[in-house]
Amino acid sequence: MKTGAKMAIVIALLALVALFWRGLYLDPRHIPSVLEGKPAPLFAGTDLVSGQAVSLAQFKGKVVVVNFWASWCAECIKEHANLLKLQQEFGARSDFAMVGVAYQNKVEDARAFLARMGAAYPNIVDDKGSIGIDYGVYGVPETFLIDRHGMIRCKQFGPVLSDSYDKIAQRWLPALLENRELTSCD
Amino acid sequence: MFVTIAHFAVVVALSLAAIGVLASLVALRTGLPAWVRVGRQAVYLTFAMLTLGMAGLEYAFLSHDYSLAYVAANSNTDLPLFYLATALWGGHEGSLLLWAWLLSLYAALAARLHWNSHARTMPYLLLVTSALLVGFISMIVFLSSPFALLPEIPVDGQGLNPLLQDPGMVFHPPFLYMGYVGFSIPFAFAMAALFSGRVSEEWLKATRRWTLFAWLMLTFGIVMGGYWAYYELGWGGYWAWDPVENASFMPWLTATAFLHSMMVQEARRSFKVWNVFLIIVTFALSLLGTFLVRSGVISSVHSFASDPSRGVYILLFMGIVLAFSFGALIARSGKLKSEVSIDSLASREATFLFNNLFFLVAAATVFVGTLYPLFLEALTGGKVTVGAPYYNQVFPPLMLGIVLLMGIGPLIPWRKASVARLKQDLLLPFGCALLATAAGFMLGMREAYPLIGLGVACFAAVAIALNFRSATFGVMRRDGLSWPRALWAAATRNKRRFGGQIVHAGVVMMMAGLIGSGAFKTEKDVLLNAGDSFSLGSYTVRFQGAQFRNGHNYDALVGFFEVWRGTEKIAELRPERRNYVNAAMPTTEAAIDDTWLRDIYLTLGSANGDAYAVKAYLNPLVKWIWTGVIVMGLGTLFALLQGRRIKGDKA
Numbered sequence: 001m002k003t004g005a006k007m008a009i010v011i012a013l014l015a016l017v018a019l020f021w022r023g024l025y026l027d028p029r030h031i032p033s034v035l036e037g038k039p040a041p042l043f044a045g046t047d048l049v050s051g052q053a054v055s056l057a058q059f060k061g062k063v064v065v066v067n068f069w070a071s072w073c074a075e076c077i078k079e080h081a082n083l084l085k086l087q088q089e090f091g092a093r094s095d096f097a098m099v100g101v102a103y104q105n106k107v108e109d110a111r112a113f114l115a116r117m118g119a120a121y122p123n124i125v126d127d128k129g130s131i132g133i134d135y136g137v138y139g140v141p142e143t144f145l146i147d148r149h150g151m152i153r154c155k156q157f158g159p160v161l162s163d164s165y166d167k168i169a170q171r172w173l174p175a176l177l178e179n180r181e182l183t184s185c186d
Numbered sequence: 187m188f189v190t191i192a193h194f195a196v197v198v199a200l201s202l203a204a205i206g207v208l209a210s211l212v213a214l215r216t217g218l219p220a221w222v223r224v225g226r227q228a229v230y231l232t233f234a235m236l237t238l239g240m241a242g243l244e245y246a247f248l249s250h251d252y253s254l255a256y257v258a259a260n261s262n263t264d265l266p267l268f269y270l271a272t273a274l275w276g277g278h279e280g281s282l283l284l285w286a287w288l289l290s291l292y293a294a295l296a297a298r299l300h301w302n303s304h305a306r307t308m309p310y311l312l313l314v315t316s317a318l319l320v321g322f323i324s325m326i327v328f329l330s331s332p333f334a335l336l337p338e339i340p341v342d343g344q345g346l347n348p349l350l351q352d353p354g355m356v357f358h359p360p361f362l363y364m365g366y367v368g369f370s371i372p373f374a375f376a377m378a379a380l381f382s383g384r385v386s387e388e389w390l391k392a393t394r395r396w397t398l399f400a401w402l403m404l405t406f407g408i409v410m411g412g413y414w415a416y417y418e419l420g421w422g423g424y425w426a427w428d429p430v431e432n433a434s435f436m437p438w439l440t441a442t443a444f445l446h447s448m449m450v451q452e453a454r455r456s457f458k459v460w461n462v463f464l465i466i467v468t469f470a471l472s473l474l475g476t477f478l479v480r481s482g483v484i485s486s487v488h489s490f491a492s493d494p495s496r497g498v499y500i501l502l503f504m505g506i507v508l509a510f511s512f513g514a515l516i517a518r519s520g521k522l523k524s525e526v527s528i529d530s531l532a533s534r535e536a537t538f539l540f541n542n543l544f545f546l547v548a549a550a551t552v553f554v555g556t557l558y559p560l561f562l563e564a565l566t567g568g569k570v571t572v573g574a575p576y577y578n579q580v581f582p583p584l585m586l587g588i589v590l591l592m593g594i595g596p597l598i599p600w601r602k603a604s605v606a607r608l609k610q611d612l613l614l615p616f617g618c619a620l621l622a623t624a625a626g627f628m629l630g631m632r633e634a635y636p637l638i639g640l641g642v643a644c645f646a647a648v649a650i651a652l653n654f655r656s657a658t659f660g661v662m663r664r665d666g667l668s669w670p671r672a673l674w675a676a677a678t679r680n681k682r683r684f685g686g687q688i689v690h691a692g693v694v695m696m697m698a699g700l701i702g703s704g705a706f707k708t709e710k711d712v713l714l715n716a717g718d719s720f721s722l723g724s725y726t727v728r729f730q731g732a733q734f735r736n737g738h739n740y741d742a743l744v745g746f747f748e749v750w751r752g753t754e755k756i757a758e759l760r761p762e763r764r765n766y767v768n769a770a771m772p773t774t775e776a777a778i779d780d781t782w783l784r785d786i787y788l789t790l791g792s793a794n795g796d797a798y799a800v801k802a803y804l805n806p807l808v809k810w811i812w813t814g815v816i817v818m819g820l821g822t823l824f825a826l827l828q829g830r831r832i833k834g835d836k837a
Binding site: 006009010013017019020021022023024026 | 477481497498501504505508509512516519557560561563564
């Protein structure tokens with residue numbers, strides 16, 4: 001074997017190992033939303049519990065958390081308590097709002113879910129999935145953060161559990177509420 | 187109690203494997219045969235201890251011992267016995283134990299089978315296999331023990347993933363592992379040859395059947411995965427170029443290249459460095475497959491739990507194996523000078539060279555496609571998925587090249603062929619290829635690859651038939667036998683060669699199936715009420731209604747369909763949509779009516795009011811794929827019957 005060939009093998013192997021090493025610390029399931037930094041698509045519906053009209057437009061000027069969920073989704077059951085906690089923590093502020101969107105869900109099923117799990121903020125049904133399509137929802141649960149200007153700033157893909165809860169409650173929301181610059185959603 | 191003993195046995199197995207490493211090192215240093223025997227004993231006992239470990243884990247599953255986290259996570263009380271018994275490898279920890287157990291089994295077998303014939307190689311062989319065992323058992327003991335206990339014993343387990351509750355999936359992983367692990371023995375022999383500096387053809391001869399066996403198991407494992415996907419996932423396809431599928435396909439490609447190039451070294455004493463390189467790459471790709479699957483580095487439909495600490499460990503282990511194996515190859519490459527070079531492009535050596543080129547390019551293609559998303563993300567943070575469109579662009583030409591060579595290779599002699607003779611031999615296959623392509627065109631085929639593919643498949647089929655014919659005629663003329671007896675005599679005289687030809691025939695069948703189902707698939711999405719019907723190709727499918735049915739551990743919605751051709755009812759199909767207890771997502775059970783010409787494939791989707799969404803496929807020639815693989819398997823088994831010497835040849 002020529003020296004060049006030997007060197008090539010060694011370099012290729014080292015590069016490969018380095019690549020895998022780096023890869024171990026990346027999250028292959030993290031999917032950046034193409035909508036980050038884009039205006040949030042408007043939607044409207046009726047609150048499943050109170051029957052009152054709810055629309056994104058009515059929250060103009062507020063920081064809004066939009067959570068896509070479904071009664072048939074097991075991860076949504078896990079995260080529900082954390083969403084209620086988030087509302088409890090920030091709900092007192094007049095410039096904060098949360099909306100739940102039951103994605104591809106029948107009204108009765110979604111209502112039964114809320115009756116069982118509790119509801120602290122308005123929830124509407126997106127039974128045809130058209131709001132989900134507007135927001136580019138890959139699968140429930142997904143949670144979007146919208147700033148005072150109606151722009152989507154960050155997206156949480158998957159359930160809001162302890163790590164992602166801290167990320168939302170301690171970094172994303174405080175930054176948006178205090179009008180600070182949020183450089184990255186990671 | 188038994189489970190505690192089993193856990194302890196696995197820990198003992200680790201120390202025994204370490205003793206195996208030390209004993210073989212001492213044996214190499216001192217040259218004392220007693221130490222080699224210690225090494226062999228250590229390998230035997232490692233196997234015995236791991237067998238005890240497997241038995242203990244199996245017992246834990248069968249006795250519903252939910253104090254073990256692994257048992258609680260992968261089974262429950264409802265699980266049917268068959269799936270309960272095989273849930274052992276339903277998750278990461280158990281799979282790893284199965285892997286290590288197979289490795290110890292192979293190591294013990296190799297030590298026993300080659301003890302007398304390869305006395306000088308033995309300490310190296312024991313060293314390499316014991317070191318690999320230390321690597322795998324350490325991971326089991328320290329990072330992913332299937333014997334880890336839960337703080338509180340749950341009332342019931344979480345159950346096995348419903349998608350895995352299918353016979354196809356039960357046997358897919360063990361076959362893959364038998365393949366992956368099987369390459370460790372040829373790898374160990376190659377390492378022994380490099381370390382000892384005795385780099386003759388001996389290691390190839392010693393490991394030919396090991397390699398063939400591993401290759402066969404890997405082939406079955408891969409195709410079983412495809413078969414399972416076809417029946418269970420309900421998207422009408424069998425191969426999706428998913429990273430985890432690719433991970434098993436890459437070592438298959440390089441192993442296939444190796445199976446061919448080893449013949450060149452045996453016959454012509456060339457390709458020496460190349461063969462060692464190929465077996466190292468094959469084994470390294472097996473480890474890479476483990477790494478990709480178990481570390482979660484790459485996003486895949488096979489959503490295994492990702493855990494960086496395991497990933498780091500496997501990467502480290504792989505790095506050490508790569509460093510030692512390629513290091514030894516580089517250090518010894520001077521000794522591996524080929525004694526002859528290729529005389530002519532019209533020679534069997536040259537067809538093998540091109541064969542290897544195609545297989546290696548194919549492996550590199552899959553490698554690049556699989557790792558490109560990771561590469562891009564590591565450098566730029568961007569996200570891409572490399573899927574079917576990429577592979578469908580680059581793979582068909584390689585496949586066509588390989589099948590074409592399959593027709594030419596066996597007809598060409600070693601060293602140098604007479605071009606006139608070759609023209610004469612290839613005339614008939616070439617004519618048939620042209621005819622087939624023309625016929626395809628007349629029948630309305632317009633796409634280039636399927637048309638060329640049809641021609642190439644016919645070329646290879648006719649060439650293989652000619653090969654059988656000429657061998658049979660040779661024996662008939664020489665020994666005056668009737669043709670069936672002459673064919674048998676010719677085939678059994680050189681089982682290896684004929685086995686290979688049968689494998690090639692299987693490949694041609696498979697290719698026919700791939701072309702048919704890839705190029706002529708009909709797909710339909712319909713929304714049906716009871717009593718509705720729709721047309722699918724020349725068939726009419728009528729939906730009679732849907733009913734609920736209770737299974738052992740699931741509820742199913744069963745759709746009742748009739749398939750009509752004109753006024754004749756040809757099949758009743760019942761696709762199901764199952765909701766397993768403890769599972770969030772419903773699973774589909776496709777219903778398939780298969781003939782040699784086509785599969786009618788139905789899946790039942792969700793209800794929309796009274797109507798049901800139904801997906802229907804008309805997939806031509808799919809059965810040829812599965813049958814082709816069985817033919818390949820039979821051919822390989824036939825070739826495995828061949829001992830080390832071919833009757834009538836001088837040793």
